[in-house]
Amino acid sequence: DTGVSQDPRHKITKRGQNVTFRCDPISEHNRLYWYRQTLGQGPEFLTYFQNEAQLEKSRLLSDRFSAERPKGSFSTLEIQRTEQGDSAMYLCASSLAGAGVQETQYFGPGTRLLVL
Amino acid sequence: QKEVEQNSGPLSVPEGAIASLNCTYSDRVSQSFFWYRQYSGKSPELIMSIYSNGDKEDGRFTAQLNKASQYVSLLIRDSQPSDSATYLCAVKGGSSASKIIFGSGTRLSIRP
Numbered sequence: 001d002t003g004v005s006q007d008p009r010h011k012i013t014k015r016g017q018n019v020t021f022r023c024d025p026i027s028e029h030n031r032l033y034w035y036r037q038t039l040g041q042g043p044e045f046l047t048y049f050q051n052e053a054q055l056e057k058s059r060l061l062s063d064r065f066s067a068e069r070p071k072g073s074f075s076t077l078e079i080q081r082t083e084q085g086d087s088a089m090y091l092c093a094s095s096l097a098g099a100g101v102q103e104t105q106y107f108g109p110g111t112r113l114l115v116l
Numbered sequence: 117q118k119e120v121e122q123n124s125g126p127l128s129v130p131e132g133a134i135a136s137l138n139c140t141y142s143d144r145v146s147q148s149f150f151w152y153r154q155y156s157g158k159s160p161e162l163i164m165s166i167y168s169n170g171d172k173e174d175g176r177f178t179a180q181l182n183k184a185s186q187y188v189s190l191l192i193r194d195s196q197p198s199d200s201a202t203y204l205c206a207v208k209g210g211s212s213a214s215k216i217i218f219g220s221g222t223r224l225s226i227r228p
Contacts, residue, residue, distance in 0.1 A: 031214070033215070033216075040124075040220065040221075041220050041221075042120075042204050042206075042218030042219050042220045042221055043160065043204075043216075043218050044218070045215040045216070045217070048214060048215060055214070056214065056215060089159075091159055091160070097214070102148065102165070102167060103148070103208070103214075104150070104162060104165055105150075105162075105216060106162065107152075107159040107160050107161070108159060109158070109159050110158075110159045
C-alpha cells in the first residue's frame with residue numbers, strides 16, 4: 001500500500017496523559033499536513049511541513065501540541081496533558097509541491113482520539 | 117463570515133437523479149478548489165480538483181467554478197446509493213497560502 005498511513009488508528013487515554021501519533025506520507029511527497037476534525041465539521045488545519053521544516057502552525061494550536069518531521073519523511077504529533085476537548089479525529093495528509101505542480105493533498109485514514 | 121460555506125444538509129436525492137452541491141468562499145484570490153467525499157468514520161477522499169473558471173468533468177462528476185461569484189459546485193449524475201456521504205468543499209491559495217480551508221460539508225443521501 002503506497003498511500004498515507006497513520007498509527008495508531010484509535011487511541012483512548014485519560015485526561016492529563018500524553019499521546020503521540022505517527023504519520024507516514026506517500027514516499028515522494030515533500031509536504032505533510034496535520035488536521036483535526038470533530039463531528040459535523042470539516043478538517044481544521046493544525047500545521048504543515050515542507051521536508052523537515054515546519055512552515056506554518058495554526059493559531060489554534062496550543063503549546064500542548066508539538067509536531068516533528070525530523071528527516072523529512074514520517075511525522076509525529078504529540079499532545080501533552082490531554083484534555084477532553086482534544087477528543088477528535090487527527091488526520092494527516094501529504095502532497096507533492098513545487099514549481100509547475102498543482103498541489104493536491106491525500107489523506108491518511110486518521111487517528112481517532114478519545115480522552116476520558 | 118466563514119471562509120468556506122456549505123449547506124450542511126442533509127440533501128436527499130432519488131437514485132438516478134442529479135445531485136447538486138454548492139459552496140461559496142470568501143478569499144477572492146483563492147487559486148485551487150477541491151471536492152472531497154467522506155464516508156462516516158472514514159477520512160476524506162479526493163473526488164475532483166478545479167483551478168480555472170468553467171466546468172471540469174470526470175465520469176459522473178462535474179465540478180463548476182465561477183471565481184467572479186466566488187462559487188464552486190459539484191454535480192453528481194446518475195446518483196447511486198454509494199454516493200451517500202458527506203461532501204467537503206476545500207479552497208487553497210490566496211491569503212491562506214499553502215493550507216487548505218475546508219467547509220463543514222454537505223451530507224448527501226441517495227434514496228432508492
